[in-house]
Amino acid sequence: MPAFANRNLLFLVILIAAVTGWWLYDRYRIAPEPELASLPLTDLDGQPIDPASLAGKAVVVNFWQTWCPPCLQEMPDLDAARKALEPEGFVFVLVSDEPAALIRDFQQKKPNGLTYWRTESLAALDVHTYPTTLLYDRNGAVVYKKVGVEPWASAAMLNRFRELVP
Numbered sequence: 001m002p003a004f005a006n007r008n009l010l011f012l013v014i015l016i017a018a019v020t021g022w023w024l025y026d027r028y029r030i031a032p033e034p035e036l037a038s039l040p041l042t043d044l045d046g047q048p049i050d051p052a053s054l055a056g057k058a059v060v061v062n063f064w065q066t067w068c069p070p071c072l073q074e075m076p077d078l079d080a081a082r083k084a085l086e087p088e089g090f091v092f093v094l095v096s097d098e099p100a101a102l103i104r105d106f107q108q109k110k111p112n113g114l115t116y117w118r119t120e121s122l123a124a125l126d127v128h129t130y131p132t133t134l135l136y137d138r139n140g141a142v143v144y145k146k147v148g149v150e151p152w153a154s155a156a157m158l159n160r161f162r163e164l165v166p
Contacts, residue, residue, distance in 0.1 A: 080153035
């Protein structure tokens with residue numbers, strides 16, 4: 001093979017790798033850590049959530065979608081963790097950008113004790129991978145982030161929450 005053809009092939013391979021890498025980065029990058037007070041959240045009736053209502057509480061925010069199998073897989077564990085930690089001042093919130101009617105339908109089909117809120121766009125919050133879960137301390141600062149499924153109700157995880165947010 002002539003040297004010219006080798007150079008063209010190498011250039012093509014590098015170009016394909018760069019485009020693929022950029023696409024993967026843009027599609028699957030890990031969510032940033034937005035301040036709790038800056039999250040544009042509403043309840044399912046469209047009423048804004050007042051960040052002051054969360055003051056002094058440890059808040060677990062789980063970004064999810066109704067069509068996301070890993071999100072659905074971890075939901076019972078999130079609810080079990082909520083039951084264990086709620087008496088200690090922890091609040092568990094599921095946030096989606098799907099229509100409120102779809103979320104309500106999901107709640108009816110799979111009832112649990114978790115709180116469901118909305119935001120207009122998870123992508124605008126730079127959340128591209130589901131589930132993404134953030135733990136905010138009692139001052140509203142992120143102290144833990146997990147992308148993917150976690151055994152939330154395990155003794156180790158519950159103890160970790162308690163250590164991170166005394």
